[in-house]
Every structure is written in C-alpha cells, then in structure tokens.
Amino acid sequence: MLVALSIRDVVLIERLSLSLNAGLCVLTGETGAGKSILLDALGLALGGRGDSTLVRHGSDQASVTAEFDLPEDHPAVALVREQGLEIEDTLVLRRVVTADGRSRAYVNDQAIGVTLLRRLGETLVEVHGQFDTHGLLNPQTHRSVLDAYAGLATIAAQVSAAYRAWRQVEAAREEAAEEIARARAEEDYLRHAVAELDELRPRPGEEEELAETRTVMMHREKVVEALNAAFGELAGERGVERGLNGAHRALMRIIDKAGGRLEPVIGALDRALAEVADAVATLQALSNDEDMDANALEKLEERLFALRAAARKHNVDVDRLAALREEMSRRLNLIEDQGDALERLAREAAQARDAYLEAAKRLSDFRRKAAGKLDAAVARELPPLKLDRARFTTALEPLDESSWGPDGIDRVAFLVATNPGSPPGQINKIASGGELARFMLALKVVLAQVGTVPTLVFDEVDTGIGGAVAAAVGERLAKLGRDRQVLVVTHSPQVAARGAHHLKVQKQVQKQDSEERVTTEVVELGDRQRREEIARMLSGAKVTEEARAAAESLIAGHG
Template structure:
C-alpha cells in the first residue's frame, strides 16, 4: 500500500506531502488543475518512462519520495533480495532529477537504477485508464492475467521446467548431430591416421632416446673406420709384412756374415722378435675391440629409420613428437564416437521424445485448467457487467491452440461483443470510451479478488459515463477498495461521493508563479466539492443537498 507521496520542485508543485490511506482514495479538481502531474510524479519515482521536463522552473533539483507498506510475503521482497537489499516492512523509494536531466534513485537508502524501480513497481502499483492500460488492453498480457485468475502458478512452473528439460534435450541432440556430421566428413582421415599411428606406436620421450642412440652409433662408426685403418696398417700388407721382411733379411745377413758381425745382429733380431710379438698383441686387442663395435652393425640404420618415421609423422600432424601419443588418443576417441554414434543418437532422440511427451502432457493439463478458469472468468464478468448497465454485452476469454513453449500451448485473448449477435473483437477496438471503462473496471474487479498489498490507480476511468452508470462504477471501485488500496482521479460526482478519503487538486498563482496544490477535505469541504462537481462554480443549496444525498447513499 502507498502510505505517502512527497513531491518537491516538480512541474507545477513546489512542496507537497500526500498521506494516503487504505480503501478508496478520491482526487478531484477542475480540468488542468494538476491531477495528471501527481500521476507523472508517482510514475517518475517508480521508474516509468514519461516526460523529460520534470523540474519546476527556477529550481535546482526535483525530488519525489514514495513510502510503501510491505506486508509479509509481498512480491516486492523477492525483487529487493535479488538486488541485495534487505526487505523490511516499509519501502522508501526516492528519486531526484536535475534540470539537465541527470537522475538518481534510492531504495531504502541504497542506490538503485530505473530498471529495479520498474521491477518493484510491478508489485506495488497498477495504473489503469482508457488508453494507457498495458495489462488489460494488451493481448500479450492476457494469458498471464488468466493464469493469475486460475491460480496456475504451480502447474505453470512445472510446464516451464519441462520445457527447459525439452530444450536441453533438443540442444544435446542437435549438438550431437552437428558433431556427427563433422566426424563423418573426416571419417576417412580418422581411420587412415589412427591406422598409421597405431602401426607406428610412438611412445612419449622416444624421440629424445633415439636421437641420443643415433649420435652414439654415428660416433661408433667413425671409431670403427679409424680402427680399420689401424688394422690395415698393422696387417701383413702393412707393418707386419715390413717387419717380417726386415727380420728375414737380417737373419740372412747374420747367417752369411757371421764371421764379420761376430753376433752384433743378435740384439736387433731379438728386438724384431719382440716387436713382432707386440705387434701380434696389438692386432689381437684391436680385433677384440672390433668385435665389440660389430655386435649389431645394422642398429644405426634401424634407429635412424625409426627416428625419421616419428619426426615425419609429427610434421604431418603439426605436433611435437612427444604429442603423437595424445594425438592418437584424441583421434581414436573421435573414431570411437563415430563408431558409437548410431547408439548415442538413438539414446538422445529417445530422451528428447520423452521430454517432449512430458512437456505436452503438462501443457494439456494447463490448457484444461485455463479453459475451466476462462469459463469462470466469463461468468464472473457477466455478473459484474450487469450492475454497470452492460447486461447485454458479452465478454469471452478465448483459449486457442498455440505453439507449445515455456508458457504452455495456448494463446489467450479477451474479446467483447457489446450487443447480442454483434461480432466480437478486442477490447480496445469494439468498445466505446464509456464501455471500455466499464469493461476494464469489471475485469479488474474479477482479476484482483483476493489480492492484497497492491495500490491501483484509475485515471478518469469513469469518463464517458454518468448518472446511474457512474454510480455503478463508483460502487465497483469501492468494492475493489475493500481488498486493495484504490486511488481514483475522477470528474464524476457519483464516484467522488463514494470515496473513503477525498483530496482536491487546485491550481493557484502565488507570487506570480502558477502552482498546483492538493488539500485533504473534511466532511463539510467534501460536500462543497461534490456540489461543485454537480453544479459548477456556483454552488447552490440544491447542489449541496444533492451532494449530501450522494455521499450518504
């Protein structure tokens, strides 16, 4: 409930404090007195989009403060908690604006944005009029209104949950299909690559091990070449042959010249004998060393072949040799996914089908609930329209099949026919101004039954009606105010007379400045105001008597 509204330096208002009360609050005044300004200021503090030139001329800052009572469980509490603001039993909204258009807003002393204000306003205030009603005249909102009337929130939550599950199942299946198409496009590559890699079977770190072994074997080859040269140098064709020739020649010389040399060649021959023995030992050692080097003469070829194969495969797939194992695992995983795709796709299609069936089953239950509620709403509307002098009008809530989605499988529209046999159509196209006002009021009475904690504002909803019809409108407003706070801006004395609380809006010139003021009326002032509404500027005794009769009726 809106407890108070404080306005400073906004439009034609310099200072205004309005204390509102439960029940039917009535605002009256001459045309142009500033009643719409009051609604503009309330809309401003609630974050509604409106006019830009809000600051009173000559003022540095405009400000509006709205204080609301929040009963336990009020819908605004969830909005506040989501914004990180502690919900209390009182909510104070404050918003300021400079002449340059800079705006700031607070909710219980916490800085907030206009979007949060608008989200809060959805739970705090409803504004209704002939041409500005977004909820009742806009067919896009009719389904939600019928659901509120039907009490379908629990079932609707199940439908939304089922649709979310269906959407997930559909996305999973579509993602799998897309992935499968990609795999099929590279199937030949996958099978060939996995076959090559499996045949090669590279191991992590193998490239480094092979490279070290190759270098060692290459060095051994050079050693072998040097040792082979040494063997050749010591062979009978080399040093051994030369030594044997020298030994043979010396022995012949010693034998033939024994008388001459007298044993002087014995020492050289002995040395040659020792040299031959040492040479034989050297040859034996070299042969033993060559046996070690020649353990596997083809190993270098095998090592190089393996090393070059691994590096070629790495270059082919643009990875490092050590990553070939991971590549093999990835390619095999993709190939396994391809081979198991039919089984996986069947499971995903079954899951989607099951989710769709569950969603459609809940949609059918929701359709049944809406259809039953639509019939009740039509009956309730018929009962409400009769006292409003529209007993011949026909109101219908149409529930038509629609594409299944998170809100069910129905489209809902409120239609009317103002006379029996006349074609039905949307509210704002079929009904005249006065008829539209009564349709909206009747519909609001039906839809808000049992609602509490809401402030409803009716801006000249009685326009175009008078006499007994206006009295009927006023009585319906009063009935509506039994369960919710109602603020009505009216020019009808019949409606004004039924208010529980009455304020008069006036325009005055003070110090050559035009200002709008609002005054709470006592019993006598209220009689005079209703009399003015009956007779005009000249209030007669007859008008006062008529006013008293309306108020006391």
C-alpha cells in the first residue's frame, strides 16, 4: 500500500509530506482548496503526463515521491527485478518535472523510463473518478478480472500452454511448407547442379593440394635436371655408391689381418651404403612420379580450374563445394519426402489445435457461468447507489480464429446501460462522471477479494447524491477499506464519517514582501477537528451546535 507521499513545488503545494495508513482514508476540503492538485501529484509519481504547468511559479522543478510497502510476491516487485533494478524494504517511485517541461523518473533512486514507471503505477494504484480513470475502465483488463473473480487461473494457464504448443507445431508446419515450396521452385536447378557436382566429386582441402602440386610441376624441368644430376653423383659410374663399394671390398680382403681395427670402418661403410641406397631409391621414385610427367600438369590444371569455376558459379569457396552438394541433395530429398513430412506435421498441428480449442471452450463455459454470477452480484450493489435503473452486463463475444490467443477465444467486456431500453455500452462512454465512479465502486466491492492493486482512489464518488445514497456509498467504501487501502476525495459528510483516517486539504494565505502568496496544505485531523470538519460539511460556512451534534452522531454511528 501507499505509506508516504512527498510533494515539492507542485502548483500551489510548496512542501507536503504525508504518512498514510491502511483502511479508508477520506480527503475533504472546500471547493478549490487543491484536492485535485493532490491527485495530480500522485498521478505524476505513477507515470502520468508531466508538463511545466505542474511546476509551482518561481520554482525550477516539481518533484513527487510515493513510497509503497508491498508483499514479496507483488507484481511490481517482480517487474522491478525483471529490469535488473535493486529493491529494498519499500518501493519508492519518484518523478521530477523541470520548469522547461523535461521529466525524469526513478525507482529507489535508480533512473528509469517513464513507460516503466507507468507500468509500475498501474500495478500499485487504481484511480476512479470523473476525469482520471484506470484499471477496470480499460477493456483489456476485463477478461483477466473475470478470470480472477471466478478463480480460473489454473484452467487459464492450461489454455495458454495449449495455445503455445499449437503455435509451435503450426510454425514448424508453415516453415516446412515454405522450405518445400522454395525447393520445388528451384527443383530443376537443384537436379542439374547436383549432377554437375556429382560428376566433379569435389573434396574438402583438394584445392590446396592441387595448387601445391601444380607449383612443383611448373618447375618440372629444373627438378628433373637436379634429380638426374643427383642420381649420377650417387649411382653413376663415378658415383659415391661405386666408390663406397670399392672401399668396402678392399678392406674386406684384409680385415682378418688388421686385428679387428677395421671393423668400425666397415660398419661405417655399411651404414653409408644403406643410406645411399635409400637416397637412390627415392630419387628413382621421384623420377617416375606422374607429377614429373608433362602431360599430368595439363590434367591437374584442368581439374583445378574446373573446381574454381564451379565455386564461382555457386558463389562459395572451393572447400564448400562438397557441403553445398550435400545441402542441395537434402533439399531434393525434402521435395521427394514432402508428402509424408507435411502430412505428419499437419496431423500434429490439427491435434494441437483441437486440444487448444477444447481447453478454450471449457474456459469459455466457466467464464459464461462466472459472468452471470458477477452481473447478479453487481446488480445487488446498484440500487443503494442510486443506480437502480442501470444495468450491468458482462459480455462474452467469440473471437475469429485469427484473433485466438493464449487468453482463449473470447473477448470480455463490462457494459452498462444507464436507462431502461437503452443499449449497453462501454462504461467510460455511457456513464456520466458521478455514475462512473459509483459503477466502479459497485464493481470493486464485488471484486474486493481479487486483484493485486493495493491502493484504490475514488475522486468525488459522491457527486450528485446525498442522504441514504451517500450513506450507502460510505458503507461500501468502508467495506472496501477492510481489504484494501482506499483514498476517497469527498464532499459528503456521510462518506467522511466512515473514514478510519481523515485528511483535510486547505489553502494557506501568507504575506511576503507586501504580496500575498497562496499555498495548499494537508493536515491530518484528530477526533475533535474531524467533528468540526464534518459539521462544516453539514452546515456550510457557519458551524452550528446542531451541526456539531449531527456530526457527532454520524461518527458515533460508524465507530
């Protein structure tokens, strides 16, 4: 609930700090005292429109701070945490408007956008009155309000889950159909391209291998000349191999006469001969390699150029040709398998749609039953509020399939007809200012146990009524105050007498430098002051003893 409201330099309010309590709090004061300024200031802190006209004359800026004490599971707490903002024991909303019309918003002294501030405000306070309306007057809230009234959270969640499951399958079916259509449109191209790539048979890494081999082959003559020269030096008539063999034979003839001293030399010659033999064999293999064949270079270049031409044609790297061929083959297979795949997805989508529709119809049945109960409950509240000729109707309208969603297949709207025989319409378009607030009061009394908005504000809910009707309004406001914090701006002594707390809004005239300066202040009334204020409301400018006695009677009757 709202526990504190601090206002600085807003129109006629210079400095004001209020501590607020639970229950019904009434705000009274003479016409023009500034009650509307107080509500405008609260609206500013909740994300309402802010402009320079709200800044008190002579001030640089106006600021309003609203502090709320909330349970841990309140939607506003979750919303703040979703935004990555810190929250302490209380939630503090602050709004600053400068004299040039610029606006800044804060949550617990952390800067935020006005849009987020407005979203938070909608979860914290509902204002019902002749001019400023939120909450139930927004048709988009009616469906969730009806579901909350009827306790349909579980089945509503089931409908939402069924809808998501249906849309997921349907999205998969649509995506597959689109992909198949694209593939079918280019089927001839795909078949021709796959045939070309099948004939080419590209391999990843092949371009690099071919390029390296081509470089070697382009220097073939020099390589072959060097190979032949090396072969001659190693294995020719005057080559190393011949000399090593001759040395080996000469030493072997006298090895038994050297007393073992030649064995290391013989071993070294053996190793040298083996290494030379390996080198000669490698040279012979290289000389016979097809890379050294002049005809092989032409074939290699043809292959390399064919791969690069295919890559340019398909606008990919050469190494991607093999993967491209696989992707094209997959798309061709998809065309061939399209019947079975689409039929399977269509069956799954139809089953998911049926499951959603079954759950949504069940939800609709519950809503229709709850709508009748809600209408009857509101109807019982209307006569005491001088709305006995009015009719309240909860209308359920089936939606076109294109408008079905996670909330079901219904559009829910709260409609009223203020005169017999007149067609019902939206509350905020049919009811007058005073009727509007009383309709909202009747609804709120019925819906008192549902909803999460902790603070309700009624602005002049008693407009145009008095006597027993005003007493009935006060009774219902007091009843609401048992479950919620209720702030009501009133001119009715019957309503004021019901308040658990009483605030008086009044003007204060001060003289400064031979000029008068008018400010608005709000004071909390004690028991005696409260009796005087209600007596003033009963008798007018001059408070009589009879008015005081009547005020005492009103207060005592509801104590």
